[in-house]
Amino acid sequence: MDKLNFLTAGMPLRTGNKGYGKAFEILDEMQLDGLELEFVRGVRISDTSRETVKNSSMIKTIHAPFYINLNARETEKIDASIQRIVETAEIAQDIGAFSITYHAGYYLNMDKNKVYDTIKKQTAIITDTLSKSGVKVWIRPETTGKATQWGDLEEIINLSKEFEYVLPCVDFSHLHARYNGISNTYDEFAQIFETIAKELEEKKPLEHFHAHMAGIEYTAKGERQHLNFEESDFNYKDLLKAFKDFDVKGAIVCESPNIEDDAKLIRDYYYTL
Ligand SMILES: [Zn+2]
Numbered sequence: 543m544d545k546l547n548f549l550t551a552g553m554p555l556r557t558g559n560k561g562y563g564k565a566f567e568i569l570d571e572m573q574l575d576g577l578e579l580e581f582v583r584g585v586r587i588s589d590t591s592r593e594t595v596k597n598s599s600m601i602k603t604i605h606a607p608f609y610i611n612l613n614a615r616e617t618e619k620i621d622a623s624i625q626r627i628v629e630t631a632e633i634a635q636d637i638g639a640f641s642i643t644y645h646a647g648y649y650l651n652m653d654k655n656k657v658y659d660t661i662k663k664q665t666a667i668i669t670d671t672l673s674k675s676g677v678k679v680w681i682r683p684e685t686t687g688k689a690t691q692w693g694d695l696e697e698i699i700n701l702s703k704e705f706e707y708v709l710p711c712v713d714f715s716h717l718h719a720r721y722n723g724i725s726n727t728y729d730e731f732a733q734i735f736e737t738i739a740k741e742l743e744e745k746k747p748l749e750h751f752h753a754h755m756a757g758i759e760y761t762a763k764g765e766r767q768h769l770n771f772e773e774s775d776f777n778y779k780d781l782l783k784a785f786k787d788f789d790v791k792g793a794i795v796c797e798s799p800n801i802e803d804d805a806k807l808i809r810d811y812y813y814t815l
Contacts, residue, residue: 543601543640543749543750543791543792543793544791545791546751546785546790546791546792546793546794546812547575547576547601547792547793547794548574548575548793548794548796548805548806548808548809548812549574549575549576549577549578549601549602549603549793549794549795549796549805550569550574550577550578550795550796550801550802550805551577551578551580551605551754551756551795551796551797551801552577552578552579552580552801553565553577554568554569554572554577554801554802555800555801555802556568556802561590561591561594562591562594562595562598563594565577566594566598566600568802569600569802570600572802572805572806573806573809574802574805574806574809575600575601575793576598576600576601576602576603576793577600577602577603577795578602578603578604578605578643578793578795579595579602579603579604579605579637579639580605581604581605581606581607581630581633582605582606582607582608583607583608584607585606585607585626585629585630585633587633592633592636592637595637596636596637596638601640601793602634602637602638602639602640603634603639603640603641603642603643603752603793603795604630604633604634604639604641604642604643605642605643605644606626606627606630606642606643606644607626607630607644608645609622609623609626610623610626610627610644610645610646610647611623611647611648612624612646612647612660612661612664612665612692613646613647613648613649613650613652613657613660613661613664613692614647615650620664623647623664624664624667624668624671626644627642627644627668627681628668628671628672630642630644631668631672631677631679631681632672632675632677634677634679635676635677635678635679639679640679640680640750640793641679641680641682641709641711641750641752641793642679642680642681642682643682643683643684643711643752643754644682644683644684645683645684645686645691645693646661646665646683646684646692646693647660647661647691647692647693648690648691648692649690649691649692654697657692658692658697658700658701661683661692661701662701662704665681665701665704665705665708666704666705668681669681669705669706669707669708672707673706673707678707679707680707680708680709680750680752681705681707681708681709682708682709682710682711682752683698683701683708683710683711684698684710684711684712684713684716684754685698685710685711685712685713685716685717685720686713686716686720687713687715687716687717687719687720687758687760687764687765688719688720688763688764688765689720689763689764690763690764694720695710695712695717695734695737695738698710699737699738699741699742702742702745702747703741703742709742709745709747709750709752710738710747710752711752711753711754712734712738712751712752712753712754713753713754713755713797714731714734714753714754714755714776714781715754715755715756715757715758715765715768715776715797716754716758716765717734718758718760718776719758719759719760719764719765719766720764720765722760722761722762722764723760723775726775726776726777727777727780728777728780728783728784731780731781731784732784732787732788735748735784735785735788735790736788739788748788748789748790748791748792749791749792750791750792751790751791751792751793751794752792752793752795753792753793753794753795754794754795754797755776755778755781755794755795755796755797755808756768756769756771756774756776756796756797756798756799756804757769757770757771757772757773757774757776757778757798757804758774758776759774768797768798768799769798769799770798770799770800770803770804771798771804771807771808778808778811779811782808782811782812782815783815785812786812786815794808796808
């Protein structure tokens with residue numbers, strides 16, 4: 543991609559019930575670059591919306607449903623999870639979204655290596671299915687905010703090494719919450735970019751990055767809820783400085799509750815750097 547793009551998580555709040563056409567208008571007026579479609583409650587989009595989104599030249603990504611657990615004990619739950627990711631990716635390809643993200647699963651108190659192998663096995667099914675139908679979008683497990691959820695940075699980097707179209711979606715606020723307040727300084731942010739660039743060098747990951755950011759509240763157990771940046775201790779300024787210094791291109795999706803206002807805040811701050 544040619545620059546770093548600033549996206550809202552879902553339609554801006556002031557869209558009201560006016561749909562994607564209005565949402566893109568608002569984003570454009572605010573000098574934002576696009577949005578992440580929220581399929582978090584199911585892979586559903588009307589034909590009209592689909593056409594509108596497809597016809598927009600703005601940057602698009604999709605968040606797959608929350609009801610995904612590639613490490614579920616029940617086969618039906620695993621199959622349904624695979625299906626949800628595959629369908630999300632197929633729609634992404636159709637509407638011109640460059641990347642999809644999802645929370646891959648839960649450890650369920652199982653051995654971490656065993657969980658990794660299970661998630662790898664299910665990811666192979668997903669990527670094989672997509673490759674057979676010619677779908678070429680980035681499939682991105684997201685770094686998660688709780689210690690019970692699979693997906694620390696190392697696990698996702700390792701998984702990315704195994705599959706052509708897999709890369710991390712780095713949710714910086716989740717990492718901050720997952721480790722109860724660390725991962726919030728310039729040096730820690732820089733370390734994340736350095737590690738990803740080095741470990742996944744062949745895929746040029748900083749050229750088409752996919753990140754999530756929001757203010758966040760957390761406890762020792764990790765993520766509690768998203769907050770607006772100004773109500774939270776999340777150090778978005780140093781993070782944006784690191785984005786700039788590493789010349790990261792791609793998409794940052796802002797997930798603060800005020801959606802477009804924080805997206806605008808980080809976009810404007812970034813351009814002062
Ligand atoms: Zn997410």
